[in-house]
Amino acid sequence: MTAMTMVEAIRDAHMIAMERDDRVVVFGEDVGFFGGVFRCTQGLQERFGDHRCFDAPINESAIVGAAIGMAAYGLRPCVEMQFADYMYPAYDQIVSEAARLRHRSAGDFSAPIVVRMPSGGGIFGGQTHSQSPEALFTHVAGLTTVVVSNPYDAKGLLIAAIEDEDPVVFLEPKRVYNGPFDGHHDRPVVPWSKHPLGEVPDGYYAIPLGEARVHRTGSDLTVLTYGTLVHVAETAANERDIDAEIIDLRTLVPLDVDTIVESVVKTGRCLVLHEATVTSGFGAELSATVQERCFYHLEAPIVRVAGWDTPYPHALEWSYFPGPERVGRAMQEVLAA
Amino acid sequence: MKKPALDEKVERVALMRKQLVRVLDDDGSAVGEWVPDLSADAKIAGLRDMMTVRSFDARMLRAHRQGKISFYMQALGEEAIACAQQRALRPGDMHFPTYRQQGLLIAAGYPIVQMMNQILSNEQDPLKGRQLPVLYSAKSHGFFSISGNLATQYPQAVGWAMASAMRGDTAIASAWIGEGASAENDFHAALVMASTYQAPVILNIVNNHWAISTPEDFARGASATFADRGYGFSIPAIRVDGNDYLAAYAASQWAAERARSNLGPTLIEWITLRRGAHSTSDDPSVYRPEHESEQFPLADPVERLRQHLVALGEWDDDRHRDLQHEIDTEIESAFAEADSHGSVKSGVVPSPATMFDDVYAELPRHLREQRDQVGE
Numbered sequence: 001m002t003a004m005t006m007v008e009a010i011r012d013a014h015m016i017a018m019e020r021d022d023r024v025v026v027f028g029e030d031v032g033f034f035g036g037v038f039r040c041t042q043g044l045q046e047r048f049g050d051h052r053c054f055d056a057p058i059n060e061s062a063i064v065g066a067a068i069g070m071a072a073y074g075l076r077p078c079v080e081m082q083f084a085d086y087m088y089p090a091y092d093q094i095v096s097e098a099a100r101l102r103h104r105s106a107g108d109f110s111a112p113i114v115v116r117m118p119s120g121g122g123i124f125g126g127q128t129h130s131q132s133p134e135a136l137f138t139h140v141a142g143l144t145t146v147v148v149s150n151p152y153d154a155k156g157l158l159i160a161a162i163e164d165e166d167p168v169v170f171l172e173p174k175r176v177y178n179g180p181f182d183g184h185h186d187r188p189v190v191p192w193s194k195h196p197l198g199e200v201p202d203g204y205y206a207i208p209l210g211e212a213r214v215h216r217t218g219s220d221l222t223v224l225t226y227g228t229l230v231h232v233a234e235t236a237a238n239e240r241d242i243d244a245e246i247i248d249l250r251t252l253v254p255l256d257v258d259t260i261v262e263s264v265v266k267t268g269r270c271l272v273l274h275e276a277t278v279t280s281g282f283g284a285e286l287s288a289t290v291q292e293r294c295f296y297h298l299e300a301p302i303v304r305v306a307g308w309d310t311p312y313p314h315a316l317e318w319s320y321f322p323g324p325e326r327v328g329r330a331m332q333e334v335l336a337a
Numbered sequence: 338m339k340k341p342a343l344d345e346k347v348e349r350v351a352l353m354r355k356q357l358v359r360v361l362d363d364d365g366s367a368v369g370e371w372v373p374d375l376s377a378d379a380k381i382a383g384l385r386d387m388m389t390v391r392s393f394d395a396r397m398l399r400a401h402r403q404g405k406i407s408f409y410m411q412a413l414g415e416e417a418i419a420c421a422q423q424r425a426l427r428p429g430d431m432h433f434p435t436y437r438q439q440g441l442l443i444a445a446g447y448p449i450v451q452m453m454n455q456i457l458s459n460e461q462d463p464l465k466g467r468q469l470p471v472l473y474s475a476k477s478h479g480f481f482s483i484s485g486n487l488a489t490q491y492p493q494a495v496g497w498a499m500a501s502a503m504r505g506d507t508a509i510a511s512a513w514i515g516e517g518a519s520a521e522n523d524f525h526a527a528l529v530m531a532s533t534y535q536a537p538v539i540l541n542i543v544n545n546h547w548a549i550s551t552p553e554d555f556a557r558g559a560s561a562t563f564a565d566r567g568y569g570f571s572i573p574a575i576r577v578d579g580n581d582y583l584a585a586y587a588a589s590q591w592a593a594e595r596a597r598s599n600l601g602p603t604l605i606e607w608i609t610l611r612r613g614a615h616s617t618s619d620d621p622s623v624y625r626p627e628h629e630s631e632q633f634p635l636a637d638p639v640e641r642l643r644q645h646l647v648a649l650g651e652w653d654d655d656r657h658r659d660l661q662h663e664i665d666t667e668i669e670s671a672f673a674e675a676d677s678h679g680s681v682k683s684g685v686v687p688s689p690a691t692m693f694d695d696v697y698a699e700l701p702r703h704l705r706e707q708r709d710q711v712g713e
Contacts, residue, residue, distance in 0.1 A: 025503070051503050057533055062492045062526035069433075069496025069510070072481065075503070077496075089522070096486045097493070103695045105474035105482035106464045110698070142696050165698035210701065254701035 003193040004200040006177045009151035010040045010116075013158035014078065016204050018048050021076060024162055026053040028063055028080030028116075037082055038118055038177060060090035067113045068098050077113050078162050084119035084171060085131045098167040099142035114161045114168045119147070120228055120275050121321055122175030122185065126314035132227070132276035132307070137169045138253045138285065144209055145252045147171040149230040150180065150197035153250055156207030164209060173227040173275070183232035183323040212256035214263070218245035221269035221334050224260060224286050226250060229273040229322065236328035244271075244331060252282055260286070261293050268299040269334045273327060278306035300337035305330045340370035340587075343595050347571045354564035354574040357608065360583035363636075365644035373587040377651040379424070380642065383582050384652075385660060386420040386444040387639050392661075392668045393439065393449065397456060400672065401617045406456050407681055408470045412437045414580070414612035414630070415545055417638035420444045421585035422511065422541070426479075426593050429508040433481045433494035436471050437543065438513055445478040449668065453675035458686055461678040465687045465694075488514055488521035491540070495530045498538035498596070509596040511539040516563050516606075517548020520556040524566075528604075532570035537596035539589065540572070540604040543579065545611035550624040567604035579607030580635040582642045608635060 004012065018024045026044055028036070032055035035042030044053035056063045060081055067077035081087040087094070098111040121130035137145040146161060146168060148154040154172065161168035175181045180195045192198030215230050220243040223233045230248045237244035245263050249256065264270050270290050272283040283304040290302055305322045313320055338358050341350045360371050375383075394411035401409045412419070419440030423432075432441050442452060454461040456470040464474060474482035481497075484490060494512030501508045514524060519542050531538055542563045546553050557563055567574025573595070577588040585607070592603035610633045614621045646652035679685020693700060693708040700708070 025500075057529050059526045059529055061523055062495075062530045065489060065492025065523060065526060066496030066499060066530055069493035069498070070500040072493065073431075073497045073500035073504075075500045092486065092523075093489060093492070097484060097489050101482060102698070104464070104468050104472070104484075105476075106467065107695045108463075108474040108476045109482050144697075254703060257702065 001199045001201055003198050004151045005192045005198070006148070006151045006154050006172065007039050009155040009200050010158055010172065011042060012200065013155040014041060014044055015047065017078070017159055017162040018044065018052060020204065023074060024052070024076045024078060025070065026078050027056050029056055029058050029082045031055060031080050036080060038174065040116070041080065060086055061093050064090040064093040064098065064113070064115060068093060068101065068111045071111045071113050072109050076162060079113065079115055081115060081117040083129050084117040084133050085128045087115070087117055087133065090115070091136070094137070094143070094167070094169065095140050099140050102166065103142060110165060111167050112165050114158070114170055116170045116172060118174040118177070119171040120173035120175055121312050121317055122181060122228065124314060124317055125312070127311035130312035130317070132171070132274065134171055134252055135276060135280060135282045138282050142166065143253065144168045145171070146209065146250065147173065147226040147252060148250065149173065149176060149227050149248050150195070151192055151200050152197045153207060153213065155200055156205050157209065157250060159204065160206040160209050163206060168209070171227070175228050176231065180231045181228055182235035183321070183327070184235070185318055210251045210254040210256060212259040213248045213250055214259065215246040215248045216244065218243040219267055220244055221271055221331060222247065222263040222267045223271045223273060224249060225273035226252065227275065229275055229327070232322065232324055232327055233273055236324040236331060239324060240328045240331060242331050242335065255289070257289065257293065260289065264290050264294040265297045268297055270298070270302045271330055271334050272302060272304045273322060274306050275322060276307055277309045278304055279309050281306050300334050303330050303334050338369055338371060340591070343591070343598055344600055347573050350573045350575070351568060354562055354568060354576060357576050357578055358584050358588055359578040359581050360587060361581045361641050361645055365641065365648040367583055367645060371584060371587045373583055373590060375583070375586065377646070377649060380646055381651065383420060383424060383586070384639070384642050384646065385664070386424070386440065387416040387582065387642065388661060389443050389664050389668070390416045390420065390440045391639060392664045393443065393452070396668050396672055398617070405676065405680055405682055406470055407458070408617055409456065410436050410471050410616045411613050412439055414637065415543060415609045416440050417582040417585045417642070418541070418543060418579045418607045418609065421582050422589040425586050425589035426509070426511065428479065430511065431479050431481055431494070431497050431508065432511045432513065433490035433497070434483055434513045435490070435515055435518070436483055437515070439471065442473060442475060442478060442480055445480070447475055447478045447480070449671040450675050453672055454678060457675055457679070458681035459675065459679040460685055460687060461675070462687065465691050466681065467692070487518040488523035491523050491527035492530055495527045495536045495538050498536040499534050502537055507597055509537040509539065509593060511541060513541045513543065515548065516542055516544040516546070516553050517551065517556045519563060519566065528566065528570045528572060531602040532572055535601035537599070538602045539592045539596060540567070540602055542604065542606045543609065544606055545609050547611045547615070547625070549615045549619060562606060564604060564606040572602050572604050574604035574606065576606045576608060578635055579609035580638040580641060582638055583645070610635070
């Protein structure tokens with residue numbers, strides 16, 4: 001076991017995947033020589049050479065398009081979008097091409113690629129460095145969408161994503177790269193070295209895609225969330241002494257319905273949290289899933305707390321971000337109903 | 338027209354983006370430095386490929402009029418380019434085609450019946466009724482799955498070529514696009530990648546002068562040619578008479594040898610004319626000038642190669658008639674067989690449960706549940 005930040009865990013996952021399989025190649029903007037603006041690919045080019053890890057021109061469509069071609073040849077490309085906000089030029093390649101290639105060719109070709117992207121706010125990135133576009137991927141047939149919340153999961157899930165036979169969109173909430181952000185932006189940053197999920201096993205391990213993790217067991221209500229808000233939910237529950245069961249979904253599609261249903265049947269109450277804009281967000285899917293499968297077990301309406309339906313505002317970031325205050329109030333609302 | 342050495346400096350071939358490579362003159366003689374080293378038999382094989390594409394297209398248009406298929410796209414007048422390039426490349430190379438390169442499949446010997454099964458979307462359709470007619474996929478024959486979205490295949494081809502180079506393989510990729518779709522972002526994205534990494538790829542632009550209803554200048558803008566697009570990326574770019582089978586073969590071979598010798602990408606603008614409609618859903622009579630085909634300066638590719646073979650003493654009217662009859666019979670019997678497997682029009686199509694296959698390598702829970710709702 002080694003104490004790692006999420007950045008270091010992601011770097012370690014790359015190292016291990018590249019060592020185990022020489023078909024794995026890594027590229028993107030500033031990814032090669034520099035090692036990525038968030039340092040997630042640092043050291044890869046030095047260790048594996050510039051045919052395995054290299055810089056790309058600033059053209060996201062070219063990066064993902066080339067990755068699809070490489071995958072069709074037989075490689076296992078893992079590419080980085082510098083920010084999730086920059087993936088839109090690649091969206092056509094992800095949605096119309098990577099996601100559908102296996103289906104449209106009836107298995108003649110496939111696109112086993114990973115598209116990593118730092119997502120979410122909390123670093124004063126403004127509207128073009130803070131978005132959480134996961135719902136734009138979960139709506140697409142053929143994609144697997146992962147959102148990580150901690151170093152342990154990040155390493156095991158990234159290795160699984162690289163080994164997967166199909167395209168995986170891998171979102172890394174950048175606010176938890178260096179610590180389990182509790183939502184209190186005015187308090188000192190807690191490092192991963194002081195958190196149990198910052199303890200990362202050495203060597204190879206894979207966490208199966210499509211399995212949620214019960215982050216905290218409880219009996220008062222079920223919180224369905226992922227990414228940064230896993231930690232915010234935990235903080236809010238502790239602050240208000242609420243016995244919340246917090247489920248870190250980890251993979252949004254395919255969704256671990258069994259874990260969700262088991263928890264909601266037990267607690268009878270459900271709060272859905274995410275940082276992305278609320279309307280047509282993945283929370284709507286979660287809410288519908290719980291309603292369809294647990295309606296007769298529910299003792300209160302399902303409540304969603306999410307980002308407002310506005311662009312992510314630079315100076316008003318903490319009014320936008322669903323922090324422990326909003327989350328805690330919503331927990332009490334669900335319990336009071 | 339001078340034929341440059343494979344490793345000629347890009348600035349010394351720069352003017353070729355304004356010129357036109359031709360081999361067959363107006364009398365059917367093969368002249369100049371670009372004459373390819375092809376036997377009479379190889380030329381007859383090329384003639385046969387082109388005539389097969391033409392006969393195939395004619396039969397499919399008839400099938401559409403008969404109400405047997407939902408849609409079709411012919412390659413009338415453009416057959417030489419894909420047919421010749423397929424013969425100039427090697428097995429193991431990968432084409433990333435558009436919807437008008439059926440010549441690649443036919444010249445590669447892909448089974449005609451399989452193409453028809455795909456077009457009919459019948460029980461034997463290799464793509465299981467999932468794709469519009471003509472959007473084939475045939476990895477076994479070096480033919481990448483056609484998307485239907487435009488230009489996306491261009492950066493994919495560059496990536497495939499990069500992968501081949503990274504693995505020390507000698508296989509090359511060939512990207513195809515129409516002149517109209519070269520206005521798309523992905524076309525330019527691909528040129529950046531190809532130039533930066535010197536990928537072993539042929540970048541074909543088939544300039545057939547029409548993007549559905551808009552003439553070529555909407556995509557070309559103020560440039561003189563589409564081959565000009567290569568210049569800013571220092572990608573050697575040549576313009577070639579696309580109705581000249583021998584020039585198409587020679588230019589493809591030159592570009593392929595450059596790629597295989599680690600000399601990087603080559604852009605080829607093929608000059609041709611879309612003699613028919615864009616597709617069976619299109620009516621060109623409302624936007625195209627009358628007599629355009631007759632006035633187009635580059636004559637029909639089938640006629641030109643036939644004339645050349647006659648001039649060589651290798652061909653005559655009787656042999657031509659016999660070959661035409663043989664091809665038409667082959668196409669007719671292939672269609673009879675394909676038609677016996679049903680069609681999207683007759684409702685004899687793959688089972689609904691199969692639509693859930695291949696969304697992922699393994700069927701996830703939500704698709705299993707949805708498949709159960711559809712039933713058999």
